[in-house]
Amino acid sequence: MTDQEISTQLQSIKKEALTALSHCDTLDLLENWKQAYLSRKSKFNDILKNLGKIGDVDTKKTIGELANTIKDELLKTFDEACTTLNAKFLNEQIQKEAIDVSLPGISYKPGHYHPLSQICQNIAQIFSSLGFEQVFGPEVETNYYNFDALNIDADHPARDEQDTFYTSIAPHVLLRSQTSTVQIRSMEKTRPPLKIISIGRVYRNEEINARKYPIFHQVEGLYVNSKVSFGQLKWTLQKFINAFFERDLKIRLRPDFFPFTEPSAEVDCECPFCDTKGCKTCGHKGWLEILGCGMVHPNVLKNVGENYQGYSGFAFGMGVERLAMIKYGIYDIRYFYNNDLRFIGQF
Amino acid sequence: MKFSYDWLADFVDLSGITPVELAEKLTYHAFEVEEVSTYGAKIVGPITAGKIISIEPHPNADKIRLTRVLINDTDTYDIVCGASNIEVDQIVPVALPGSIVINRHDNSPLPIKKSKIRGADSNGMLCSASELGISTDNSNNGGIYILKDSNIKLGTDLIDLLNLKQDYILHIEPRSNRPDVLSHYGMAREIAAIFNLPLKEPKTNINEFSQFQEAFIDLDINIENKEDCPFFSLCGIKNLTDINTPSLIRHRLEAIGVRSINFIVDITNYVLHEMGQPMHAYDYDKLDNSRAFLVRRACNEETITTIDNRLRKLNSTNLVIANNQKAIGVAGIMGGIESEISNSTQNVILESACFDARSVRQSSRSLGLSSDSSLRFERGVIKHMTLNSLNRALYLILNYSIASNPNIKYSKVFQTGDLNEQTNRVSLSFKDLDNTLGVSIDTATVESILNKLGFSVIDKNQFEISVQIPLHRLKDIGESIDLVEEIARLYGYNNIPLEPLETIDHIPHNQNISDKVKENMVGFGFNEIWTSSLIPKKRSRNTDIQVLNPVSQDHEYLRSSLIPGLIQAFEYNLARQHKDIFLFENAYVYKHDSSITSTTLDLKSTGVSQILSLAALCFGSNERQNWLNLSQETTELSFFRLKGILENILVNLNINLNLISWDSCDNEYLHPTRQASIIYNDPSRKIKLGHIGEIHPKLAIDYNTKQRLSLFEIDLDAVQGLIFKDSFKSIANTPFVNRDITIDCDTIISHQSIKWAIISQNYDKLTNLELVGLYRPSDNIKSLTYRLSFQDTSKTLLAQEIDEIIEKIRLNLIEKFNVSFRGL
Numbered sequence A: 001m002t003d004q005e006i007s008t009q010l011q012s013i014k015k016e017a018l019t020a021l022s023h024c025d026t027l028d029l030l031e032n033w034k035q036a037y038l039s040r041k042s043k044f045n046d047i048l049k050n051l052g053k054i055g056d057v058d059t060k061k062t063i064g065e066l067a068n069t070i071k072d073e074l075l076k077t078f079d080e081a082c083t084t085l086n087a088k089f090l091n092e093q094i095q096k097e098a099i100d101v102s103l104p105g106i107s108y109k110p111g112h113y114h115p116l117s118q119i120c121q122n123i124a125q126i127f128s129s130l131g132f133e134q135v136f137g138p139e140v141e142t143n144y145y146n147f148d149a150l151n152i153d154a155d156h157p158a159r160d161e162q163d164t165f166y167t168s169i170a171p172h173v174l175l176r177s178q179t180s181t182v183q184i185r186s187m188e189k190t191r192p193p194l195k196i197i198s199i200g201r202v203y204r205n206e207e208i209n210a211r212k213y214p215i216f217h218q219v220e221g222l223y224v225n226s227k228v229s230f231g232q233l234k235w236t237l238q239k240f241i242n243a244f245f246e247r248d249l250k251i252r253l254r255p256d257f258f259p260f261t262e263p264s265a266e267v268d269c270e271c272p273f274c275d276t277k278g279c280k281t282c283g284h285k286g287w288l289e290i291l292g293c294g295m296v297h298p299n300v301l302k303n304v305g306e307n308y309q310g311y312s313g314f315a316f317g318m319g320v321e322r323l324a325m326i327k328y329g330i331y332d333i334r335y336f337y338n339n340d341l342r343f344i345g346q347f
Numbered sequence B: 001m002k003f004s005y006d007w008l009a010d011f012v013d014l015s016g017i018t019p020v021e022l023a024e025k026l027t028y029h030a031f032e033v034e035e036v037s038t039y040g041a042k043i044v045g046p047i048t049a050g051k052i053i054s055i056e057p058h059p060n061a062d063k064i065r066l067t068r069v070l071i072n073d074t075d076t077y078d079i080v081c082g083a084s085n086i087e088v089d090q091i092v093p094v095a096l097p098g099s100i101v102i103n104r105h106d107n108s109p110l111p112i113k114k115s116k117i118r119g120a121d122s123n124g125m126l127c128s129a130s131e132l133g134i135s136t137d138n139s140n141n142g143g144i145y146i147l148k149d150s151n152i153k154l155g156t157d158l159i160d161l162l163n164l165k166q167d168y169i170l171h172i173e174p175r176s177n178r179p180d181v182l183s184h185y186g187m188a189r190e191i192a193a194i195f196n197l198p199l200k201e202p203k204t205n206i207n208e209f210s211q212f213q214e215a216f217i218d219l220d221i222n223i224e225n226k227e228d229c230p231f232f233s234l235c236g237i238k239n240l241t242d243i244n245t246p247s248l249i250r251h252r253l254e255a256i257g258v259r260s261i262n263f264i265v266d267i268t269n270y271v272l273h274e275m276g277q278p279m280h281a282y283d284y285d286k287l288d289n290s291r292a293f294l295v296r297r298a299c300n301e302e303t304i305t306t307i308d309n310r311l312r313k314l315n316s317t318n319l320v321i322a323n324n325q326k327a328i329g330v331a332g333i334m335g336g337i338e339s340e341i342s343n344s345t346q347n348v349i350l351e352s353a354c355f356d357a358r359s360v361r362q363s364s365r366s367l368g369l370s371s372d373s374s375l376r377f378e379r380g381v382i383k384h385m386t387l388n389s390l391n392r393a394l395y396l397i398l399n400y401s402i403a404s405n406p407n408i409k410y411s412k413v414f415q416t417g418d419l420n421e422q423t424n425r426v427s428l429s430f431k432d433l434d435n436t437l438g439v440s441i442d443t444a445t446v447e448s449i450l451n452k453l454g455f456s457v458i459d460k461n462q463f464e465i466s467v468q469i470p471l472h473r474l475k476d477i478g479e480s481i482d483l484v485e486e487i488a489r490l491y492g493y494n495n496i497p498l499e500p501l502e503t504i505d506h507i508p509h510n511q512n513i514s515d516k517v518k519e520n521m522v523g524f525g526f527n528e529i530w531t532s533s534l535i536p537k538k539r540s541r542n543t544d545i546q547v548l549n550p551v552s553q554d555h556e557y558l559r560s561s562l563i564p565g566l567i568q569a570f571e572y573n574l575a576r577q578h579k580d581i582f583l584f585e586n587a588y589v590y591k592h593d594s595s596i597t598s599t600t601l602d603l604k605s606t607g608v609s610q611i612l613s614l615a616a617l618c619f620g621s622n623e624r625q626n627w628l629n630l631s632q633e634t635t636e637l638s639f640f641r642l643k644g645i646l647e648n649i650l651v652n653l654n655i656n657l658n659l660i661s662w663d664s665c666d667n668e669y670l671h672p673t674r675q676a677s678i679i680y681n682d683p684s685r686k687i688k689l690g691h692i693g694e695i696h697p698k699l700a701i702d703y704n705t706k707q708r709l710s711l712f713e714i715d716l717d718a719v720q721g722l723i724f725k726d727s728f729k730s731i732a733n734t735p736f737v738n739r740d741i742t743i744d745c746d747t748i749i750s751h752q753s754i755k756w757a758i759i760s761q762n763y764d765k766l767t768n769l770e771l772v773g774l775y776r777p778s779d780n781i782k783s784l785t786y787r788l789s790f791q792d793t794s795k796t797l798l799a800q801e802i803d804e805i806i807e808k809i810r811l812n813l814i815e816k817f818n819v820s821f822r823g824l
């Protein structure tokens, strides 16, 4: 074969190869094409194998260069075809897999905390940051802890059966009517100083209506140290109220009477919902009644014994349901105990 | 309790103090004023007493007439009047031009001016009672109010005379420790102290009427027990005539919500609300004409009909006033109907006494009867007011009677008992005061506050002050802290500066277990509920603690499990169309140790343990509506879904699940073959943590649904005691190998027993075992596939080593359960 013939042959193989390549529309066909035109067993290679028989160095070189050029060109075109085809297939897959992204996600339905849980956690957290340790006390209590030790004398109206639930266990065993019982129990257990908060359930014999339920929850706070003042009590409550309503609110105190504190006060704060202009939540008064408080009565400290002689303290108490009702604008206490999912689901 | 602003002003000069200012000061320094309301309409003068001197027909109308009215010695007014009850010479209220009365049709203000009515001049208006805003008992509806007092001077300003002023009512609930302010005089005393104003005494000087005193009666008083009644006094009045209650008295009583009855009863009620001392009056002619009065306990079987016309059975807790042996009144609570005062009563015995608070309270409870009178005695009346009040009542009766009744007579006061009271002194250290309040109050201010409140200073030095307690404060003042409170409130709670707490001395420990389980349960899609810890008998167990005085049958027992509350909440929501219900509660349950009886219990113990419990209920699926239709519900899914969640909770609480066994259980409300008790086992102990199961099919029938309902309850206090945090184990880099084994065995052999049989051998290279497949080739055979993970932390395991372990496992299981291994 002349070098001219070889050259022509190469050109025709190239042409044939390119034509064949343009018809390859699957990756398998591409692979077959590569076997046919570029592998060791291909026609193209057969020609290159015969190059060695050409005696003329220049011709050998020219043909060799031509063959390499064509080989490179075929390889390049092959790579391009592969890339194009891969891109096409990927694109086809992508199109085929289109989803309606607006369909609902598949997951668990979210659970919800009871609103009273959230309020209790919130209160505990605020007082914890003020250094009050959370403690718990029993709900089934004795006359001693619920009344006697708290300086509530035998004639006090609160001791009446009409207000307190008594049990079948023994005449002195009752359901606590206030969390102040925890004051005594904590002081009996721990030496001063003492700084505690207790959130728990209390019971009162009251007919059920929108405002009253025979069970409800109270927060009790107690701080006893060598020199505790009414001014510190005011500071503590001011901090709590600001944190609870997440706003700085003015507070005002009114004299009140509790057997276990003296002086005793009722604390109001500015209504955060109407800026004291008056609204439904505050009963158009502009102020919200938040809690009762006072300085621990000396008789209470006396009742817990020697460890507390010479100490003074303050105590405060508030209703959890009431705070929740204020915070969420709930107007009927019974919602808390119906456990309607349409209610709980809102919190 | 209602207080009349106008009435309070009798005892303290309120000029320049508005009712709202008064309410505010009272609220911040003494007692909360819950509300200030108005009483009566706003009537504006001139409204005077005028005499009708002629009545002529109207030329142009039938129903109205022309009157001429004399309003002083000389001036007459022509006034058109439509009322039919007027006659010449009557004295009537005349509203002159410029005055404002009440439009009786719609209660709007009605200004009076000169006008022409059907062509006739009318220069004012003759007024009816309703046009003046007064209520009357002579119901000549729409008729002119005829002034009965013929001595009234023409031209008298009726605004004052008839007390037509608008009044303000302060609603105050005085505290239980302050019986001294349950009266207008008492409240005025508090107001005088707050505003630093002088207190005016009510008029009680009956010597003004000494010419009406006569010894027409002689009464004999005996008190069976001085503790029940330390003081008792009576006074007779004779020749009373039927007079109307003076409008001032009637108006004020009505303003505070007390119905006017008749002159004498109104006076006793007036004195009660003015002085705080309950009074009683007997119609002397209806008594047995006996001079013997005895204060004694009632006999059993004794009865009395009280003035509310109810026959009351008395017993020895009731103190009574007896006349001629017969009970005529229940002491301090209510009088008897037989001696009740009527309009025709002529002769009266007035009673003012001091009854023991506890005795009246017990008596009132035993009769189920309370009154304005008993409420005051129960709180404790001020002893020295007893006689003052009797004199006050006498003074008022005489003062209003003598003008029309010159024959009235009163007797001397008959009394038994002692009015003297031991007063005490209290000392206060200035340093204690300053320390307690956190503010330094100078000694002059302290002294001035105490003086204003009626404390007289006995002794004073730079460290402390000693004062004598005023008689009206003996009930609530006794120790120095009581003085601190008095000073603090008059100084003003709101004037005491805030003082920061010096240190934050507590750093909270770990999140408490409740917060943690709640977070987990909510995360698993459960809704938290809070149920009543008082439950009805039908949901209780027979060992539950009973409440003796329940508010209703629905709240009679203290729960010992959270399950009844969960089921109730479930039923509530199922009835409201919820399809998937996932609920949990984390709260206390209460258990009574029945070995402790009331006799073995000391007074500080209850014998009750309060246990923190966690219970959950799942019904339906907690997945969102699954539009891909991936899930296949089987009847077992409900149980195992809940069990899986419980296992996760336990793992999150650091409980080793390999130490938990799920054993047989026989809870009556759970499905007999789908329930388990949850037992913690370690070599030294077995602790029951709770139980889990599907609800009993017989209960589920009520729900009329095919969906399954599963429940668990665990004792978190027990769980908390088992929490064990393992120390860190280093991570091995050698590969692990998984091998699956499939075992065929009898269906009664539990997964748990196979698992434990393998684990208990402690093969040291076996690191994990997991059930990955279960199917039932036939009714009594099940096939279990376990994936076993092997690892040697120091080297790569050889297949041969693993084969050896699996062979051991095979032999062990064959021996124990007669199982067969597939493929081996």
Ligand SMILES: [Zn+2]
Binding pocket: A271, A272, A273, A274, A275, A276, A277, A278, A279, A280, A281, A282, A283, A284, A285, A286, A287
């Ligand atoms: Zn408001």
